[in-house]
Amino acid sequence: xxxxxxQFRNGVDTAQMYGTLDAINAxxxxxxxQFRASNRWLxxxxxxxxxxxxxxxxxxxDSRAEAFSIDAGEPAVLLGVDTGPNPAEALLHxxxxxxxxxxxxxxxxxxxxxxxxxxxxxxxxDVRGCLGLSDEVRNGFSRIRxxxxxxxxxxxxxxxxxxxxxxxxxAVFDMVTNGVPVEVGLVxx
Amino acid sequence: xxxxxxQFRNGVDTAQMYGTLDAINAxxxxxxxQFRASNRWLxxxxxxxxxxxxxxxxxxxDSRAEAFSIDAGEPAVLLGVDTGPNPAEALLHxxxxxxxxxxxxxxxxxxxxxxxxxxxxxxxxDVRGCLGLSDEVRNGFSRIRxxxxxxxxxxxxxxxxxxxxxxxxxAVFDMVTNGVPVEVGLVxx
Numbered sequence: 001x002x003x004x005x006x007q008f009r010n011g012v013d014t015a016q017m018y019g020t021l022d023a024i025n026a027x028x029x030x031x032x033x034q035f036r037a038s039n040r041w042l043x044x045x046x047x048x049x050x051x052x053x054x055x056x057x058x059x060x061x062d063s064r065a066e067a068f069s070i071d072a073g074e075p076a077v078l079l080g081v082d083t084g085p086n087p088a089e090a091l092l093h094x095x096x097x098x099x100x101x102x103x104x105x106x107x108x109x110x111x112x113x114x115x116x117x118x119x120x121x122x123x124x125x126d127v128r129g130c131l132g133l134s135d136e137v138r139n140g141f142s143r144i145r146x147x148x149x150x151x152x153x154x155x156x157x158x159x160x161x162x163x164x165x166x167x168x169x170x171a172v173f174d175m176v177t178n179g180v181p182v183e184v185g186l187v188x189x
Numbered sequence: 190x191x192x193x194x195x196q197f198r199n200g201v202d203t204a205q206m207y208g209t210l211d212a213i214n215a216x217x218x219x220x221x222x223q224f225r226a227s228n229r230w231l232x233x234x235x236x237x238x239x240x241x242x243x244x245x246x247x248x249x250x251d252s253r254a255e256a257f258s259i260d261a262g263e264p265a266v267l268l269g270v271d272t273g274p275n276p277a278e279a280l281l282h283x284x285x286x287x288x289x290x291x292x293x294x295x296x297x298x299x300x301x302x303x304x305x306x307x308x309x310x311x312x313x314x315d316v317r318g319c320l321g322l323s324d325e326v327r328n329g330f331s332r333i334r335x336x337x338x339x340x341x342x343x344x345x346x347x348x349x350x351x352x353x354x355x356x357x358x359x360a361v362f363d364m365v366t367n368g369v370p371v372e373v374g375l376v377x378x
Contacts, residue, residue, distance in 0.1 A: 011233030024322055031317040035278050035330075039285035041306035044200030047289045049282035051274040056316070057266045068274045070259060072286035077246045079206055079294070080264055085240040085257045087287030087361045089224050093238035094283055095371070096228035097261035098276030100236045102319065105268070116378070117230035123369075127245070128220040128362040132289065133213055140364035141224075144371045149378055156377035163375045170277045171319040175329035179368035180312075182284070182333045186352045188345035189305070189338055 012108040030057045045080030047072050078127070088141065091176070092121045098172035099146065107152065108167045114152035121146050144176070201297040219246045234269030236261050267316070277330065280365070281310040287361035288335065295354045296341065303341035310335050333365070 007015045024031045033056035039049045052067035053060065072087055074080025085093065096119050108113050123141035128134035150159050167173050196204045213220045222245035228238045241256035242249065261276055263269025274282065285308050296303050312330035317323035337349050356362050 011235070012268055020266075020268065021320060021322060023315060025237055026319065028315075028317060028323075031256070031315050031320070031322070031326075033314045033316050035275070035281060035312045037274075037278055037281035037285055037310045037312065039282070039289055039308045040291050041293060041303070042349045045290045046200070047286055047306075048278035049285055051278045051282065054264070054278075056264075056367065061264060061266060062231060063265055064271055064332055068278075069283045070274065070279070070286075072290065074290065075243070075245075076252055077209075077250060079201055080290075081208065082253055085226075085259065086224070087283045087290065087359075088244075089240045089257075090259070090279060090283035090286060091361050091364060092224060092226035093228070093259045093261070094242065094276045096195050096226055096238055097236055097259075097279060099373070100228055100230050101234045101261065101263065101269075101276065104230060104233065104297075109194055114230070114358070117236070119228045121226045121228070121282065123224045123359065124218045125222045125224065126217075127222050128213060128217060129363075130358050131213065131220070132211060132358055133220070134217075135270075137220075138367075139358055140367070146367055146371060146373045148375045150374065150375060151378045154314050159377040160375055161218060163373065167373055168321050169321055169328055170276075171314060171329040173278075173329075173371065174327055175280060175365060176316075176370050177314060177371050178327075178329070179366050182328050182362065182366050183357055184288070184352065186333045186337045186339060186349055188348040189340045 008189070009108045009111065010114050012105060017105070017108065043129050045072070045074035045078070046083040088123060088125065092123055094172045095144065095146070095176050096121050098170045099140055099166050102170040103162055103166035106162050110162065111150055112154045112158060112162060114150065116149065116151040118149045119146055122136065198300065199293050203297055206294070206297065230288060234261070234267070235272040235331050236265035275316065277312060281312055281333070283361045284333065284335065284365050285310050287359045288355050290341070292351055292355035293360040295351050295358065297353040299351065300350060301341055301343045301347060303339065305338065305340040307338045308335055
């Protein structure tokens, strides 16, 4: 019974985790993933992404019974009717979610039981950039601030180590801090 | 009646758009915005962001009647139970949404009436990076491919110009391609 109890830590099946890591280590091709999203414009600042299929672990994944969807919008002051979080806010969500999941997985691997993980994020933007009013400010956030509150069965030093390791391994933290090459194509129908 | 009909283009109130641009041009302080998100861990790879307040146009905005929320998760192969799009997929949504809204606003400003905007996005990732199995691959996507399909009352060349202008002005395209400084703090409670 003790073994079963310890297999799950922070909601993560650690036996599956170690099995996955061993399998990918033995066969690096299993680490090749492709994630996807489709987006459709619904009028004004309203558009919707649909997310379902992906490739990973050597095959097309068909485990998702339904597609996820996320709506985007803008508040009135930015010419929308608030049909969803705006794209910059969605980016903050992606960053928060990735740091959090990475932190939880790292803690599970290091045998630290967490009881609470919360974060607040702020991104500062001078919208004169994206509105085309100034070339002296960038279009996106000039900076992002993330504040974590983490509780668990570990010293503050250990929790700090885990938060630092999460930054070193988070996919979205890497992309948001370092950037990614993006190619954009158009079929004008 | 003609004037009223032409005021709205692509679902954008162009009179409000020009008014907003003039107001920010006259008083650059109105361009200072701060967007925010709060995230809470719900177990394993499940966490949820809540998005509501922001600062902009010289004041705290209180126009949103309710908060938006976005759930994150991971598929089984990445140790989750599919409680939502994963964080990397959420980043693809943020990018798609921002390019789309920017494109729609640019078209409205250039008097081009759009009838359809769709996009598909792919991000390639070797998960050995974020799983801590290899330091030779990055944690995030190595590349992102965005394919737009756009229809509207304009030549293919004009639509291409609009898609290019959207890349030059999109806040999230800027952040994802160029990166943003991110500070992370911790309160270990």
